Amino acid sequence: MTEQPDSSGDSLLALRLNKALELKQLGIDPFGHSFTGTIPISQVLQEFAEGRAVRIAGRMLTRRDMGKSAFAHIQDESAKIQIFLSRDSVPEQEFEVFKRLTDLGDILGIDGELFVTKTGERSVKARALHFLSKALRPLPDKWHGLTDTEQRYRQRYLDLIVNTEARDVLRKRFEITKEIRAFFEQRGFLEVETPMMQAVAGGAAARPFVTHHNALDLQLYLRIAPELYLKRLLVGGFEKIFELNRNFRNEGISRRHNPEFTMLEAYWAYADYDLFAAFVEDLIVHLARKFAYSGPLDFSPPFARVRYRDAVAEVAGEDWFSLTREQRRERAKMLGVEFAPDAEDYEVTQEVFEKLVEGQTQNPTFYTHLPRELVPLAKANSDDPSLVDVFELVIAGVEVSPGYTELNDPVAQRERLLAQSGGETQALDEDFLQALEHGMPPAGGIGIGIDRLAMILTGAESIRDVIFFPLLRPKSGTAGG
């Protein structure tokens, strides 16, 4: 017990294990028990009244030991508060235990009464101390916190303990999804769950993750979108449904991409893309207000509505759509837009759109009337069948929400899916097509990229800041990840 003290990694652990052992010998469980009747610290501070008895619990983050008295800060989920102990406020043995056997990071329960210090800080004078959990490893720097990005993501729990901003952003992300759910439910939508493991990965164009079911000896894919199952529910008679959950795409990782990400999809029978555009606008305006958005974007309604062709013509020239194939490619290069050598005309146009329109759009803008080649699952426009009834809501340079009038003609659907799959019939979800043949009501559908929306509303610069545990390559020697 009196070995050479040092503070390198494992020795620090050994030292704290010894303290835990000593606590046990004193009849104190260092990893305590349920501790009920506590008041959130934020509430203690709000309803502060000197002399009032309170019970709080939380993690000790700082400590100032002054001989016969001591101060510390205790943090719970809601806030932190200073506690004061002295030989007079708690039994002498308890005071000694606090001084000698607690460490920064320990989770403590405190019974005490409220008072104000000389310097005016609202504090708790401890009357009794309860060990709830001993921390065997040290906290990051009390002043600088944890700044190493890699470690912040790998050990998110430390980030959450010491970096209030990180905690606030992530908390807000889940408050946003809670609010979105409430918004849909108030308007009569039912939240549903459909398969994440699918025999055919449909509903989007993306590389799927592959997995295998042993008992059925069946290759399955993690879903890239729930769309085809949600539409089966429209066939089955559900009229207003949404699903808010994870999709998986086996593609690159970047500031804006995580292989698993959260998507909301909603379908509304007997509606169309236009009704849904108004719905999405209401939702986003509501969220911006509810979460007191104060960034650079202007969320005041109505959002701009611009036709795809008009937007492209504005940046690429009024004559863009009357150019020949070669002229168009030349113009695109002049504009600094890159495209694949074998790109179709509409693909070159789409590159122009993505780089010069979408990428430059800051305030929420609906782009509508997209060319049908881009969106195989949407319904053709009745005035111009080369267009589809679709919107793309773009905010801060990224597509946040696409919305469609869904294609419900099973024959046309089959043709488009076949064209999209490059003629590979095995990639067709025959079961979905059969469902459509039973009749799907005309409907509007939308998606909302929840991570991106959360980034915009919280001002986060990276998708990793709105995901608790973003995917990282596991460090060699560590399990899992």
Place this chain on the structure above:
RNA sequence: GGGUCGGUAGCUCAGUGGUAGAGCAGUUGGCUUUUAACCAAUUGGUCGUGGGUUCGAUCCCCACCCGACCCA
């Protein structure tokens, strides 16, 4: 995949071709209103990994690993 930057004590960071330093955390002592508490003393490092150059490498070179950003 390409480019740029980074990886040094538990955390935050300095630093040098001659064998590594600060602050915080830790340990010991002092201190009954502190709050980045303070005062005194003190422990702690395969300098990301592996090669190479060199009398000598944490530093220079090469490869690799991990991460961030930009580009594709």
